[in-house]
Amino acid sequence: MRGASVALMLVLATAARAETIEDKAAPCLACHGETGTSQIENTPSLGGQQAPYALIQIYMFREKLREFEVMNDMAKPLSDDDLRGLSDLIAKLPPPKPVEDPAPDAARLERGRTLIKTGRCDFCHRPDLKGAENVPHIAAQREDYLLKTLREYKSNARHGYDGTMAEVLQPISDADIVDLAYTIARWK
Secondary structure (H helix, E strand, O other), X not given: OHHHHHHHXXXXXXXXXXXXXXXXXXXXXXXXXXXXXXXXXXXXXXXXXXXXXXXXXXXXXXXXXXXXXXXHHHHOOOOHHHHHHHHHHXXXXXXXXXXXXXXXXXXXXXXXXXXXXXXXXXXXXOOOOOOEOOEOOOOOOOHHHHHHHXXXXXXXXXXXXXXXXXXXXXXXXXXXXXXXXXXXXXXX
């Protein structure tokens, strides 16, 4: 644990001394993927996110309205200009590519597509699941992160800036959440 604390302190010190927004973004991209696609379990890909959504999320971390210690610590020293610069930079990252399955489970994909329609995911997140403004791009997001996040919204462990996700997910079973995450991660 001590090594992780030292590493975090070094990253924070580097971020605090950073001159350009690209320098300040380097610690973010180390975990979330230099090309916008995360390679780290339960860490979201940032590529494809709109600047307004990214801005709100970074702000929520800075103000501890979303609590995740590493993110709170990373966002704490950021100015409002830094938040805008980072969100603009994030918006330029290419979206992640869908999971390439040589033999995807067609039944699960169909259940997921049906759930997207009946749960109206395609209303807020748009039919292409690329979101808009303050609604996140979820198409081709990491499956493990989607599963974790959907479960957290359903249990109220994660709070958005409104209660929509918790409300929408209440009637959805865990098996359905698993199929939703599977389908969204493979969305083309």
